[in-house]
Amino acid sequence: MQRRRVGKALGTFVAASAMLAIPASSAQAYNPTGGILYQLGSEPCLKGRGNCAVYPKSAQLPSGRLVASFEKSTVVTATGSADRQTLPVYKSDDHGTSWQPLSEVKAPAYLSSDPKYAKYTSNWTNPYLYTLPQDVGNLKQGTLLLASVVSGDDYYYKEHKAADPNWTPSNDGDRKDLAIALYSSTDQGATWNVLNIVATGGWQGGSAGAVGQNIANANTNKQVDPLWEPYLMVYKGKLVCYYSDENDYIGFNSTTGVPTLDPANDTAPDSHGQILAHRTWDGRSAQWSSPVLDIAGLTQNMGGGKTEIGGGRPGMTNVVRTTDGKWMLPFEYWAGGANTRYVLADSPLEFYRGSATGTDVGSLPVATGSRPLSGGGSPVIIRLPGGRLVYNAAGSGNVWVNESGRSDGTWTEYQTTSPAGYSRNLQYVEGTGRIAILNNQGTSTLAFAEVDLGNSDGAYYQVVNRKTDQVIGTGNNTTDANIGNADVPDVVLEEPGAAANPATQYWHVVTEPNGGTTLLNKSGGRAAAIWTGNATAGQRIGQWVDNSATGSWNLIRTSDGFYKLQAVKNTSLYLTGASDGAALTLQTATTDGSQDWELVQ
Secondary structure (H helix, E strand, C coil): CCCCCHHHHHCCCCHHHHCCCCCCCCCCCCCCCCEEEEECCCCCEEEEECCCEEEEEEEECCCCCEEEEEEECECECCCCECCCCCEEEEEECCCCCCCEEEEEECCHHHCCCCHHHCCCCEEEEEEEEEECCCCECCECCCCEEEEEEEECCEHHHHHHHHHCCCCCCCCCCCECCCEEEEEEECCCCCCCEEEEEEEECCCCCCCCCCCCCCCCCCCCCCCCCCEEEEEEEEECCEEEEEEEECCCEEEECCCCCCEEECCCCCCCCCCCCCEEEEEEECCCCCCCCCCEEEECCEEEEEECCEEEEEECCCECCCCEECCCCCEEEEEECCCCCCCEEEEEECCCCCHHHCCCCCEEHHHCCECCCCCCCCCCCCCEEEECCCCCEEEECCCCCCEEEECCCCCCCCEEEECCCCCCCCCCEEEECCCCCCEEEEEEECCCEEEEEEECCCCCCCCCEEEEECCCCCEEECCCCCCCHHHHCCCCCCCEEECCCCCCCHHHHCEEEEECCCCCEEEEECCCCCEEEEHHHCCCCCCEEEEECCCCCCCCEEEEECCCCCEEEEECCCCCEEEECCCCCCECEEEECCCCCCCCEEEEC
8 A cells, every 4th residue: 555645644754764663562660540559457447447548648759669658547456546556658669550568657656765755656647748859957858758647545435445345436536635747768768767746736626527526535625626637848948847727726917927826725615627827947946937827717706705717627738839930729628618729829838818718729710621620628739840730639530730830720621540539649750750649449448540641751653544644633632532522532533743732643652551552642641542432343532541451452563564453342343544534433454554553753
């Protein structure tokens, strides 16, 4: 079969150089559907049987290793309670395609003989892992940090078990001396040291649907003053720790942002409110700075002329820099209406100058076909190299990508293989350019998966049809066809170079874990997949999240250096481009060149 317009298809390439030896595998391991990181067994749980494994977080080390940690609230066998509880650390040395246990991080009381740590006997929850991008005081670049919520024992649990050995919990209890501790590791997460206490609270007083309800008898003043959800970042040479704070504050200084603690914080009735705050540390001083407010929430009337901030319980700080010089802080908010919001500021240390309750993330601009950004709480936002922003929240298994990275930029929705879940984590992976997702699912199960969102590492190719000299494109669509193209299959033949978005005409050629090949588009990482999933003659091809460990195609080299893409699900059918501008379809074998493809890097 003679090729008609080889110059148009190959540009300055010659045919011989374009006949590549096809790297029908990616340079990195790849596992789009993932697996299970951890699952609760038969062991008793301090929360009952639900939410005993939650809040997964991860970081990447300079070596490329990924590390992850999460809350594992099982009863400690040796003590019969929360005493000596540890946080597990897992590792992945293959870019997030598999995970293995690495270490357990003990509570401060059991890592240090310093008496100031003696009351912190449980390393409990809300781990946040962070690799220092630069030296901070005595801490060296590349040091792995862990901030977590530590506590004394769970007195509510102990009291109920003492009264009835057969009692089992159904929710959180009442721990004493909640605080946020900072740990460090210089051997890639294998061993840990406690550095200091970032901030302190008081009694837990229940949580997660039992706020102020599960009160221990030992909590004589029925206090609810915990701290939660640390988030670490370096800014102007200092380490910043953002966190959620249920101590009682009667207001804040509008010039400095410093909140005013209620003088009766330890004894007076609680509002059950929560603010967002941060502290800074230079890496040398004995103490962290005083707290600075980030989000105040609503002002609540406590009676007797006293008011307290923290109404609506803003929580779960994330912070990213936008490409137009702003800082964005998404957070959850439970005062009614929009439950996931954001604020913008000119400085990440001055969010208090903005709205006390933020703006609905659902009001951010989205691309045609994309739904508003998800709510449901536990938002996570990350910045990719080059400035792209990626967001998800508990209400959806999808993610939203802001290609421009601007605070006023447009967000495009993308499907993932990880279902909706509370505290789902996103991790950019240096070395693949993909996103690793950690997610709690069902009853105390933590799963992992990964998703390609385009512009990932490795070679991209134009896939050129022998019969037409046209290339596989997407009609400028960058996301799943059911999101960005009115639920119509969108993979078609196009004149090379004619697409308004050139990236839509380039593809990764990736080998799946179970064999088979997938084509992943450069613009959004979507797979060229069989529409409806049914491999029958005439089926069209559309962009879809790569949700198969097997892939759609068998790549078969012809005797003259072209390739056929045979359907894995029906080996009698082949990817076919019948004519200029035609939609790609599955057809039985033919010799007219419409099923022959050339890969041009």
